[in-house]
Amino acid sequence: MHTTASDGWPSPYELVDHARLCGLDVIAVTDHDTMEGALRAAEYADVKRGLEVVIGEEVSSRDGHIVGLFLERRVRPGMSAAATVHAIHDQGGLAVAVHPFWRTQRRVRGGPVHGVGWLAAELEFDAIEVENATPGFYLFNQLARRLNLGLGAAEVGGSDAHILDAMGRAYTMFPGRTAKALRTAIEKGRTIAGRRRYKAVGLMRYAAWGLNHERYVAVV
Ligand SMILES: [Zn+2]
Known part of the structure; x- marks a missing residue:
């Protein structure tokens, strides 16, 4: 999940409060190239109780976005996917x-931003995201599921x-209710x-969010 520390709309505090209302046990806060939102959310969740925050980061590697979970230190963006995965593992993430x-x-300058594609099969990833709730990602999710059928x-x-x-x-469903159980x-x-499906109002808000941010064009 993203917060105001990167391009999300909710503050880390709103995120935690809403996650508790949703009945989630564990959330991972993974802002783009920063851990600030995750650290604030984790502190706040500690006080509020009833929800655990996994400190993470969505790292912009040269080859696409990679999420690091259970991080201690920020992983710097701009490295190759292989070096990024290595840096995450190096600190126990x-x-x-x-x-x-x-x-x-990107329509603006700065080069392409995308998932790591087939590198997902070649590198030592601990998990593959086969469901991403961004509206319109049905095909991308299907491809990720296909890939992981062979990968396991x-x-x-x-x-x-x-x-x-x-x-x-x-x-993500898992046996247990804690961050540690999720990791295991x-x-x-x-x-x-x-x-599960969005309510119509949610899709409209997502459209509004999209208009307020850099536009990305999806190409398969
Ligand atoms: Zn991403």
């Missing part, structure tokens, strides 16, 4: 190939929430990715 087949191009990595579902309505629209489930390949 888990590396997730998120929306691997979302191939996008742990599957995860991520809301990739940039707005509150997106929270819980894709999710990923390591043992016992996670199940799921998703």
Whole structure:
């Protein structure tokens, strides 16, 4: 999930409050190239109780977005996918190939930003995101599921929430209710990715969010 620390709309505090209302046990806060939102959310959740925050980062590697979970230190963007996965593992984190087949191009200068594609199969990822709740990602999710049929990595579902309505629209089920149990489930390949539909108002808010941010064009 994303917060105001990067391009999300909710503050870390709003995110935690809403996640508790949604009945989620564990959330991963993974802002683009920063851990600030995750650290604030984790502190706040500690005080509020009833919800655990996994500190993460969505790292902009040269080859596409890679999520690091259970991080201690920020992983710097701009490295190759292989070096990014290595840096995440080096500090004891888990590396997730998120929306691997979302191939996008920025309309503005700065080059393409996208998922890691087939590198998801070649590198030592701990999990593959096979459900991403961003509206319109059906095909990308199907491709990721196909890839993982052969790969057999742990599957995860991520809301990739940039707005509150997106929270819980894709999710990861695992035995237990704690961040530690989630980690164990990923390591043992016992996670199940799921998703549920948006309400119409949520889709409209997502459209509004999209208009306010840099436009990305999806190309397969
Ligand atoms: Zn991303």
